[in-house]
Amino acid sequence: MKLWLRKAAVVLITIMTLGIYVPPAFLNADESKDDFTAKTNIKEDVSHSLAEAVPSEETSQESDDSNLVQSMANEAQAQTLDKLGPKISSQIDPAFLNAILFGVEEAVTTTVATIDESEYPYIGITDSPTDGWGEKIFDLYDVRTNKAIAKFHVRRDNRPLEGHWFNFHYHVKHDQFESHREIGEIYWGKNDPPKWMT
Numbered sequence: 508m509k510l511w512l513r514k515a516a517v518v519l520i521t522i523m524t525l526g527i528y529v530p531p532a533f534l535n536a537d538e539s540k541d542d543f544t545a546k547t548n549i550k551e552d553v554s555h556s557l558a559e560a561v562p563s564e565e566t567s568q569e570s571d572d573s574n575l576v577q578s579m580a581n582e583a584q585a586q587t588l589d590k591l592g593p594k595i596s597s598q599i600d601p602a603f604l605n606a607i608l609f610g611v612e613e614a615v616t617t618t619v620a621t622i623d624e625s626e627y628p629y630i631g632i633t634d635s636p637t638d639g640w641g642e643k644i645f646d647l648y649d650v651r652t653n654k655a656i657a658k659f660h661v662r663r664d665n666r667p668l669e670g671h672w673f674n675f676h677y678h679v680k681h682d683q684f685e686s687h688r689e690i691g692e693i694y695w696g697k698n699d700p701p702k703w704m705t
Contacts, residue, residue: 590636610690
């Protein structure tokens, strides 16, 4: 085939396919970052420690326990947002992200419900998610013994012909952290996702 015919074919194909591919909305360079800062404000709102959430004497024991559990759930959500980091959080659909955060909150509440109420003040949440490629988001642990009660993770799955998925799950000590208890999954895309916390 002559060189000029090849060049003409390339130009024709380029012109014919122009406009067929429309990039996703999250690639809009003019979009402000206000949406993402609203999400990260959740982390700032729950940055208080669990020690501040120790029940006061004038409230009932039941409401004290529910406040403590809610405080743990809020801290867990903040840790999850920290783990994802701004690059990943800003590109995930807010509806999916909210579903995962709700799932994390529900899993924390369910796990804490299996523990005796007198032990609630001694439950802590680790405050340093693993960055880079690690799975760990946070652990619920007994602050007296420093032993884990539950471990919350997010794994990257690269499924053939589908792309990359984030698999959120947790493990509990009752089965020696063996089985995965699913929280949810988020589809990332065909391209490699960035490292955690970037």
